[in-house]
Amino acid sequence: IGAQFSGSTAALVTTGGNVGIGTTGPVNALDIYSGQGIHIQAGTPTSTAYALYNVGGSLYWNGAALGGGAGSGTVNSGTQYQMAYYASTGTAVSGNSAITTDASNNLLASAGLSVGTSAAPGSSLTIYNVNESTTMTDYTQALTKAGINIVTSYTDTAYTPGVFWSTADNNSTKPKAGVWMYESSLGSNLLLGTSGGYATGITNTMTLNYAGFVGIGSTAPQGILDILSSSGAIVRINTDYAHIMMHNSLYAGYWSFAPRGNGPLDIAFSTSDPGSSYIGTSGTYVSISTAGLVGIKTTSPAATLDVNGYAKLKLNSSLPVSCVSGTQGSIALTSTARMCVCDTSNTWSDVVTGAACSW
Numbered sequence: 001i002g003a004q005f006s007g008s009t010a011a012l013v014t015t016g017g018n019v020g021i022g023t024t025g026p027v028n029a030l031d032i033y034s035g036q037g038i039h040i041q042a043g044t045p046t047s048t049a050y051a052l053y054n055v056g057g058s059l060y061w062n063g064a065a066l067g068g069g070a071g072s073g074t075v076n077s078g079t080q081y082q083m084a085y086y087a088s089t090g091t092a093v094s095g096n097s098a099i100t101t102d103a104s105n106n107l108l109a110s111a112g113l114s115v116g117t118s119a120a121p122g123s124s125l126t127i128y129n130v131n132e133s134t135t136m137t138d139y140t141q142a143l144t145k146a147g148i149n150i151v152t153s154y155t156d157t158a159y160t161p162g163v164f165w166s167t168a169d170n171n172s173t174k175p176k177a178g179v180w181m182y183e184s185s186l187g188s189n190l191l192l193g194t195s196g197g198y199a200t201g202i203t204n205t206m207t208l209n210y211a212g213f214v215g216i217g218s219t220a221p222q223g224i225l226d227i228l229s230s231s232g233a234i235v236r237i238n239t240d241y242a243h244i245m246m247h248n249s250l251y252a253g254y255w256s257f258a259p260r261g262n263g264p265l266d267i268a269f270s271t272s273d274p275g276s277s278y279i280g281t282s283g284t285y286v287s288i289s290t291a292g293l294v295g296i297k298t299t300s301p302a303a304t305l306d307v308n309g310y311a312k313l314k315l316n317s318s319l320p321v322s323c324v325s326g327t328q329g330s331i332a333l334t335s336t337a338r339m340c341v342c343d344t345s346n347t348w349s350d351v352v353t354g355a356a357c358s359w
Helices: none
Strands: 002-005 008-013 019-021 030-032 052-055 058-061 099-101 107-109 113-115 125-127 163-165 177-184 187-194 204-208 214-216 225-227 244-248 253-259 265-270 284-288 294-296 305-307 331-334 339-342 348-350
Touching: none
Parallel strands: 019 030, 113 125, 214 225, 294 305
Antiparallel strands: 002 008, 008 019, 052 058, 099 107, 163 177, 177 187, 187 204, 204 214, 244 253, 253 265, 265 284, 284 294, 331 339, 339 348
16 A cells, blocks of 8 residues: 655555555565654653653653653763763753763762762762671671672682772872782781882781781781781880780689889789789789889889799709809709809809808
C-alpha cells in the first residue's frame, strides 16, 4: 500500500507490515526519511505503558522522562570533560558542574565530595557509613561493613597500595607519610611510614606483623616489641608515676621499674598489681640513688652497696679467683668460713689475723 505526492512515494506499507515514510524500502517496523523530525502533540495518554509522549516539552517513555531528570535540554557549550547537570528543577541543563572527568575517565571534583549521603561534604572527601557494630568479627571476618576497602590481586611477598600523604610543593612526587600492607604466605604486615628527609620520601617505618609483633625501625620484628636504631634506641616514658611493669601470670608476680621522687630508681617485686600508682614501699627492692649508691631492701642507700639484712657468700673449697692487681679488694670465704681479702700484695689474706688463706 502506498501514497504518492507529485510522482514521489510519500508513504508505503510493505507486504511484511513495515511502514516507510519518505522511503520505498523500509527495513524496520517504522522508517522515517525526513529532515523535519517527528512532532508529538503535548499530552499524557490514557495508558503510558510502553508509550512515547510529550509532557510540557519533555519527552517521556513508559511513564518516565527520558534522561532520568526532572527536565530535559541541550547544553550548547561547556568545558571539555565537564558533566552536565540540572541546576534546578526544569528544562535547563547547565554545563558548569564541579565534577568532571579527564581523558582517562578519572573522576575529578574541584569541591568537596560526599559518598553515602546527600548532605554537603564537611571536607574534601566525606564518607558516610552507618555500619557500626558491637561485634568485632563483623570487621575482622567480613567486608560488608567496611568503610573503605582497597582491593588488589594477591602476590606472595609483595607490598600493596595504601593511603599516602604528599604536598603540592617541596618534593611533590615523594610521599611524606603512608600506611600500606605487605602480604606473604605467612600472613599480612601493616606498615606505617614517616619521612625524615622529604627528598628521599618515607625513611622511617613501624610494623605490626602477622604474629602481632611490633617493630619500630624494623620491618621484621622478632619479638612482641622490637626496636632497631642505628643511632641508639631511646625509650622514654614521661607520665606521673611512670614505671615499667612486667607481669608473670604463671606465678602471679609483678616486676616494676620506677623512678622515685626526683631521680632514684627503684626495682621492685610484688605479688600484687601496683596499677597506675607509684610502686610504694612494699616488696623486695633494689634501689639506685642519684649518686649511684645501691640499696638492697632499702630505698635510701648510704653506701656504694647498702644491704638492709644479711649477705650470704659461698664457702670456697678452692681458689675462687687469682689475686692480681685487677682483683685487689675482692673478698671471699674459705671452706671453713674464714673471711679473706685479696690485698695489695696480690695475696689472699685472713681479714682478722692477716695470715695467708688456704682453701
